[in-house]
Amino acid sequence: MAAGLAFASVLAVLLIKQPDAPDNLWQTAETQNRQRTQLTLVDGSQVTLNSGSKLRFPRTFSSDVREVYLDGEGFFDVKSEGRPFIVLTDHAKTTVLGTRFNVRSRDDATRVMVESGRVRFEATDQSEDVILSAGQMSEIKISHSIPSPPEAIDIDVATGWMNGRVHFERTSIFEVILELERHYDVDIRYAGVDPNALTITGAFNDNSIETALTSICLTIDANFHLDGDTYIITK
Amino acid sequence: MKKRSILCFLALISPLWAATQDLSINWERPITLSRQKRPLRALLKDIEKQSNVFFVFEDALVDEVEMVLPASGESLQRVLQKMLIQTKLAFQTFPPDAIVLFKVAKPPKILKPLLKETNATPFKAIPLIPPKLLTSSIPDYPVEAMDKGMEGTSNVNVLVGQDGEVLAVEMMKSSGWDLLDRAAKQFARYMEFQPARQGNKPVEIWINTDIVYRFAAPLAFPEKKMDGIVALKIALTQNDVKQHKAQLSELFDKLKDFSSCEYEWPVICINEQLKRTVAEDIYSPWELYSVSHHLGFLLFHDFLNSYSPTSHDAAVSHEIVQSLKKALKNQDAGEVPIFKMQTHFRFQKDVRSFIVQHYPALFQLVYSSEK
Numbered sequence: 001m002a003a004g005l006a007f008a009s010v011l012a013v014l015l016i017k018q019p020d021a022p023d024n025l026w027q028t029a030e031t032q033n034r035q036r037t038q039l040t041l042v043d044g045s046q047v048t049l050n051s052g053s054k055l056r057f058p059r060t061f062s063s064d065v066r067e068v069y070l071d072g073e074g075f076f077d078v079k080s081e082g083r084p085f086i087v088l089t090d091h092a093k094t095t096v097l098g099t100r101f102n103v104r105s106r107d108d109a110t111r112v113m114v115e116s117g118r119v120r121f122e123a124t125d126q127s128e129d130v131i132l133s134a135g136q137m138s139e140i141k142i143s144h145s146i147p148s149p150p151e152a153i154d155i156d157v158a159t160g161w162m163n164g165r166v167h168f169e170r171t172s173i174f175e176v177i178l179e180l181e182r183h184y185d186v187d188i189r190y191a192g193v194d195p196n197a198l199t200i201t202g203a204f205n206d207n208s209i210e211t212a213l214t215s216i217c218l219t220i221d222a223n224f225h226l227d228g229d230t231y232i233i234t235k
Numbered sequence: 236m237k238k239r240s241i242l243c244f245l246a247l248i249s250p251l252w253a254a255t256q257d258l259s260i261n262w263e264r265p266i267t268l269s270r271q272k273r274p275l276r277a278l279l280k281d282i283e284k285q286s287n288v289f290f291v292f293e294d295a296l297v298d299e300v301e302m303v304l305p306a307s308g309e310s311l312q313r314v315l316q317k318m319l320i321q322t323k324l325a326f327q328t329f330p331p332d333a334i335v336l337f338k339v340a341k342p343p344k345i346l347k348p349l350l351k352e353t354n355a356t357p358f359k360a361i362p363l364i365p366p367k368l369l370t371s372s373i374p375d376y377p378v379e380a381m382d383k384g385m386e387g388t389s390n391v392n393v394l395v396g397q398d399g400e401v402l403a404v405e406m407m408k409s410s411g412w413d414l415l416d417r418a419a420k421q422f423a424r425y426m427e428f429q430p431a432r433q434g435n436k437p438v439e440i441w442i443n444t445d446i447v448y449r450f451a452a453p454l455a456f457p458e459k460k461m462d463g464i465v466a467l468k469i470a471l472t473q474n475d476v477k478q479h480k481a482q483l484s485e486l487f488d489k490l491k492d493f494s495s496c497e498y499e500w501p502v503i504c505i506n507e508q509l510k511r512t513v514a515e516d517i518y519s520p521w522e523l524y525s526v527s528h529h530l531g532f533l534l535f536h537d538f539l540n541s542y543s544p545t546s547h548d549a550a551v552s553h554e555i556v557q558s559l560k561k562a563l564k565n566q567d568a569g570e571v572p573i574f575k576m577q578t579h580f581r582f583q584k585d586v587r588s589f590i591v592q593h594y595p596a597l598f599q600l601v602y603s604s605e606k
Contacts, residue, residue: 170294198293199293199295200291200292200293200294201290202289202290202291202333203291203333204291205331205333207330207331211330215291215329215333215335217408218337219335220293221337223407225407
């Protein structure tokens, strides 16, 4: 409970800073680890940023397009109007008119999950695109700039992070640890564990990092201990 | 012998007891699952959708596991119990709603020296002779833990002094039960060692070891004998009529052997062997029954269905009656707690209605003898 309150108390932290010239018409919203935040853009669209994420957006959108830049993960509730709304990540482009969807750009891949409406998803080189409907997801890896075929997902699970729940589905320990580090703002290392060979499925609440690590270690038959400020997972 | 069977069964469901301590999970939530054979992963997803729980598991534990897990509004608790019986998995709950699946206890590890954690002088090039365990006793199983079917493995680091006595014990990984962990630490404190040596000099050293609390696994019914039963059943489907009588006699004797040894076998083993031995349409409805109770009924019901009429009909009926009498007697006398647990979900009623339907004459006999 205490951990939950501590988490809630930092939710409101939102760092809005002016970018350096010449981009002085742009703003950046950024969350640190263990933070989430919600913001409303000038067109009325709403964005919820997950921990360790950054959204760059203009003070006013141009007359023909609404473009924002995302590094990390965010859930977009886009207000419907004539201008397309585009979310750009390092290597992918998501185009919508009005819809609710989640974009996650982490670890050399961008993944889009659609809650309602339709979304066009493509690599920034625009070689191929896919149209995603409600309940579908697709992913573009930086090494392979073609979107994966649309795949059915449980959107409630995929956006569980907005309610403080982290979900994993066939996720490597490597990725799980990165996500937990962001979510709980801790350092985690491992020894004797091949982080890419083991994958897990599951969900973790905000309650504590120790609970999450105990669950993971129990199912992969490993141990963990705290060494200074770093959690060490050992097989 | 019965006690052993009970303990084995309790061992299987013991994680469920741990789970039921957590009030935030609604264990009575009704679950409905189809009768089809399905991947365990899909079944877990279905259970998640119908309840307020989330499963956490290493994918390798559930991938390629398929099972029949029929449920028609049964409680979450009972569905998980049925799932555990078919796998070598256990689970532990983490508040408020996570259920973590993991492999059941593994064999004890060999004592391992932990050179880095000792305060002893660095060992340089002089070889280290690890400490040797002198204690020949096995850990005492706390009576309460045994009664409650608690099993688990406590992993401890033990500091062995230069005189071979234990100087300190640290719990590294809990067994999941405080009671067992306390007993493990107590046991570890009184272990005695021949001290570790570096050259001729005894040295202080940390070692790591598992202390395993597990009910002794009873002997399984020999695979060869089981293969013999299966081979006979296959042979009986062939057209060599001349051989049938002799084969039926042999099969009957082998089944008697099987049913009379039921308490000697681990529950999982019984299930796997029964699946191979008894026709699926007979086995499935009585899966829970076969877990904990007399197998004779199931075996000979299958025999009678498959080979009737034979010269063994009377003997088969006798076997069915005997196994039922035994079951009813034990239930009435309260001698078998497992059976009481089963009656909790109206198993007794199921047995009776089944017998009335299929064996009306036998039911009269059993019912009157029970009275």
